[in-house]
């Protein structure tokens with residue numbers, strides 16, 4: 001079969017590889033001048049530091065097959081994500097843990113004492129938290145909320161935490177031990193040669209042809225036996241019902257000699273600092289040595305027509321529009337919508353790869369049985 005993959009990110013590359021290995025002829029197009037989508041990394045021309053151009057990416061997963069899959073294409077080095085935050089003129093460790101609590105309140109509490117202490121701070125008059133703000137006040141109290149959640153959330157989402165649903169914040173977003181590993185997953189690491197190298201290796205197959213700087217148009221669909229589309233769902237329909245809301249990011253690059261902040265990611269919790277965080281990319285490759293350093297200040301704002309969509313908003317209004325686009329997509333034959341943009345969801349890389357592997361396998365089953373592959377293998381509404 002002749003298959004078209006729109007997008008050379010992890011979604012397009014992984015589906016393309018699975019189908020190429022099954023003997024299909026695969027074409028992958030991407031409108032950008034490079035593969036790897038938003039996971040694109042390249043060496044900074046001035047400092048030679050491996051840089052994550054669309055924002056910091058740390059690989060973490062519990063999925064053994066996915067972990068072995070990425071390692072097969074390029075080696076990983078151990079890496080543990082430890083984030084710091086600057087707020088109220090001090091630096092603390094994130095996620096909020098026993099060290100953060102003890103430093104913030106100037107105490108030396110053991111876990112049970114800290115748990116009791118935080119419970120005493122919680123606003124127990126809130127029975128059924130409906131908003132992000134109520135959730136935070138209910139479980140951690142006003143001081144931690146003001147210092148660690150309020151300003152950051154306001155900057156990240158562009159609205160007050162009282163306008164966001166409680167579901168965005170975990171019921172108890174603090175740890176009562178000194179574990180400052182951001183993730184709980186079994187496998188965590190950083191690709192030694194960057195993410196672009198992994199995607200290039202995945203796409204390196206005799207049955208795959210890659211065309212960069214190539215935008216897909218719907219008129220191409222009949223030329224292929226099937227199309228997997230990892231572009232924006234609303235973009236496929238030329239935004240005819242309106243635009244699904246996203247947050248976009250602006251990155252302000254700067255360089256310095258030596259070590260700028262001593263860690264890879266420093267958040268800024270206060271609203272008075274306009275950026276959400278600064279990432280210093282040489283700390284993502286701690287096995288390398290660099291005298292010079294490249295950093296990025298990250299600003300979040302509403303996504304305009306010509307901006308890169310990063311985080312889907314998925315509040316009530318967006319979900320209503322999403323339902324309508326899903327209905328339209330379900331009427332399209334010969335196209336399956338995949339990936340973070342095609343299904344309008346935030347997806348970590350490991351989930352993206354898992355879904356791509358499963359989608360490709362489902363397609364192979366469908367073709368064997370003579371069945372039509374559905375428009376969505378994973379519903380955007382789930």
Ligand SMILES: Cc1cc2nc3c(=O)[nH]c(=O)nc-3n(C[C@H](O)[C@H](O)[C@H](O)COP(=O)(O)OP(=O)(O)OC[C@H]3O[C@@H](n4cnc5c(N)ncnc54)[C@H](O)[C@@H]3O)c2cc1C
Nearest residue numbers: 007009010011031037038055057058216231339340348349
């Ligand atoms: C700021 C940020 C930080 C992140 N950090 C992490 C992290 O630390 N760990 C983690 O696991 N995940 C992280 N992610 C998630 C990760 O970026 C995604 O899982 C991954 O990019 C999804 O891959 P994809 O192929 O679905 O989409 P993309 O990577 O977006 O690829 C889609 C591709 O399709 C192309 N395209 C779109 N429309 C068209 C068209 N009409 N014609 C041709 N080409 C088109 C685009 O140019 C793009 O290259 C982060 C995401 C963001 C936004």
